[in-house]
Amino acid sequence: MFRLITPLIGFVALSTHAAQDITVYKCTIKGVATFSQTPCADNAEVIKLKQPMIADKYGNNANSPTMPGASVDNYIEIQRIEREIKRHQLTIKNYKEDLANATQQASYITQDQANRMGAESIADAIATKTATIQNRYNALISAVEQQVSILHQQKQQLSNQP
Structure with a gap:
């Protein structure tokens, strides 16, 4: 029984976690803007984006505001x-x-x-x-x-x- 409850608690914790920031790096390489999940150059510009909750993405939470x-x-x-x-x-x-x-x-x-x-x-x-x-x-x-x-x-x- 304990083996079944532990993964279920972990899944619920992950699925109900509040929206987090997504970090995207913008670099200009040879005049071309490049976007990456990791810093792509020394002068990488950090861009923070809000990650929508999974429930919001699939329309399960009708009362939440859209960003x-x-x-x-x-x-x-x-x-x-x-x-x-x-x-x-x-x-x-x-x-x-x-x-x-x-x-x-x-x-x-x-x-x-x-x-x-x-x-x-x-x-x-x-x-x-x-x-x-x-x-x-x-x-x-x-x-x-x-x-x-x-x-x-x-x-x-x-x-x-x-």
């Missing part, structure tokens, strides 16, 4: 989304720089080039060429900004999930 962002998978996905947002923001910055350079180049139109474009003056040729360049880059920037907006929505949804 947003508690999932390691959600955290990693949010980090991926943040990297993607930064990449898109860099793309937008590059497009704006390219737009400024192209607009500057458009201002160097000669009378001969203006005549070939069918413009009445150099100013008309510059305005026409600048408008075309701005329309092209504004469309590119708008498309990337929409992607950033979608990524922000995905990040928000993941942040609100347990």
Whole structure:
């Protein structure tokens, strides 16, 4: 009888144990974020996540509050989304720089080039060429900004999930 009760007490103690922190280490190795259960470099960033109780995970405890962002998978996905947002923001910055350079180049139109474009003056040729360049880059920037907006929505949804 004692042999049967001892393992049962151990099982109950393990299954009713309160939620503990999960330690994840974030390291940047050759510019790539790496996550590990053990320190992966000297400059490893320690990230503490709350581990949900087993009863909460399977829905056996309906009264317990959910903890947003508690999932390691959600955290990693949010980090991926943040990297993607930064990449898109860099793309937008590059497009704006390219737009400024192209607009500057458009201002160097000669009378001969203006005549070939069918413009009445150099100013008309510059305005026409600048408008075309701005329309092209504004469309590119708008498309990337929409992607950033979608990524922000995905990040928000993941942040609100347990």
